[in-house]
Amino acid sequence: MLQDPDSDQPLNSLDVKPLRKPRIPMETFRKVGIPIIIALLSLASIIIVVVLIKVILDKYYFLCGQPLHFIPRKQLCDGELDCPLGEDEEHCVKSFPEGPAVAVRLSKDRSTLQVLDSATGNWFSACFDNFTEALAETACRQMGYSSKPTFRAVEIGPDQDLDVVEITENSQELRMRNSSGPCLSGSLVSLHCLACGKSLKTPRVVGVEEASVDSWPWQVSIQYDKQHVCGGSILDPHWVLTAAHCFRKHTDVFNWKVRAGSDKLGSFPSLAVAKIIIIEFNPMYPKDNDIALMKLQFPLTFSDQDSQLWGPQDTGPLEKRGFHCQISLGNIFILQLPSWNTLVY
Numbered sequence: 001m002l003q004d005p006d007s008d009q010p011l012n013s014l015d016v017k018p019l020r021k022p023r024i025p026m027e028t029f030r031k032v033g034i035p036i037i038i039a040l041l042s043l044a045s046i047i048i049v050v051v052l053i054k055v056i057l058d059k060y061y062f063l064c065g066q067p068l069h070f071i072p073r074k075q076l077c078d079g080e081l082d083c084p085l086g087e088d089e090e091h092c093v094k095s096f097p098e099g100p101a102v103a104v105r106l107s108k109d110r111s112t113l114q115v116l117d118s119a120t121g122n123w124f125s126a127c128f129d130n131f132t133e134a135l136a137e138t139a140c141r142q143m144g145y146s147s148k149p150t151f152r153a154v155e156i157g158p159d160q161d162l163d164v165v166e167i168t169e170n171s172q173e174l175r176m177r178n179s180s181g182p183c184l185s186g187s188l189v190s191l192h193c194l195a196c197g198k199s200l201k202t203p204r205v206v207g208v209e210e211a212s213v214d215s216w217p218w219q220v221s222i223q224y225d226k227q228h229v230c231g232g233s234i235l236d237p238h239w240v241l242t243a244a245h246c247f248r249k250h251t252d253v254f255n256w257k258v259r260a261g262s263d264k265l266g267s268f269p270s271l272a273v274a275k276i277i278i279i280e281f282n283p284m285y286p287k288d289n290d291i292a293l294m295k296l297q298f299p300l301t302f303s304d305q306d307s308q309l310w311g312p313q314d315t316g317p318l319e320k321r322g323f324h325c326q327i328s329l330g331n332i333f334i335l336q337l338p339s340w341n342t343l344v345y
Contacts, residue, residue: 060073062088064085076088076254077092091253091254103115104174105143107125110190112125113126114126114162115174115175117176122163125165126164127165127185127188128189131167135167136189139193142174145193145236153189154188156187219233220259230242234260234300238295241291253275253276256276274295276294278291279292
């Protein structure tokens with residue numbers, strides 16, 4: 001049928017689609033936005049549940065391998081192999097390994113160097129005559145130190161009870177010189193294998209005041225399960241010195257951390273521990289040999305401060321006052337943290 005050319009109707013009305021009503025933003029949000037939000041919230045809930053399960057498992061259980069199964073965390077480091085491969089007893093506090101006696105040592109008297117005569121078992125003090133930096137490095141290396149040593153001459157005191165001999169080196173070990181005569185210099189070798197720090201504050205307890213981290217830069221907090229347990233002192237980038245009794249209750253290494261570089265207990269990341277070594281506990285003498293070493297998983301990075309390591313040189317007894325005390329064990333200086341959240345002196 002022919003259509004009037006002046007008509008407004010389309011040539012073929014069947015080909016024309018009806019106009020769609022434009023979608024308003026709220027309708028778009030209901031159809032697209034809400035499903036996306038529900039999906040994200042579901043994913044977040046799953047992640048939170050997984051994290052909570054992991055936290056609970058890590059807190060109360062230990063995962064054994066081959067075959068995979070859990071054991072109660074209280075069975076860690078109990079002296080019995082509860083995992084088939086014994087991994088529950090691997091990362092535990094260890095006693096100092098038995099080994100040959102070190103043939104050099106430093107005395108309490110001004111850190112003077114002493115050498116052992118293996119033939120007689122007698123100790124001798126090192127004369128300052130002909131003593132060199134190479135001999136100092138050898139002595140420190142024999143004692144396990146790798147840092148650059150310093151040494152000086154100190155006068156032989158009237159109460160010197162060891163014979164004084166000249167020192168030489170043989171096969172990277174110190175030896176007494178065979179034809180050693182009298183010590184002409186009249187001086188002993190005072191040796192320091194560590195660049196010990198010097199506090200900006202007084203080394204003795206003078207009251208209780210807040211201390212900045214710059215005052216005691218070698219001081220660290222030894223923490224178990226994020227709780228402060230003991231104070232410690234930095235020996236070098238890898239090792240921290242503390243007391244052995246800190247580890248009597250908890251002997252698994254995994255939960256021990258070291259917090260360094262801050263005077264606040266909770267304001268700085270904690271450092272993972274790779275190994276803890278203590279002197280075997282003797283119940284007959286519980287206060288003897290109360291020394292432990294902690295090896296960090298990653299070395300510390302020191303600042304440019306001169307006082308980056310532990311230890312004033314005063315080896316005399318220090319007073320105990322109130323809740324806070326400083327303890328001196330020979331040439332070992334430990335500053336114990338009190339139970340507060342801020343380091344004090």
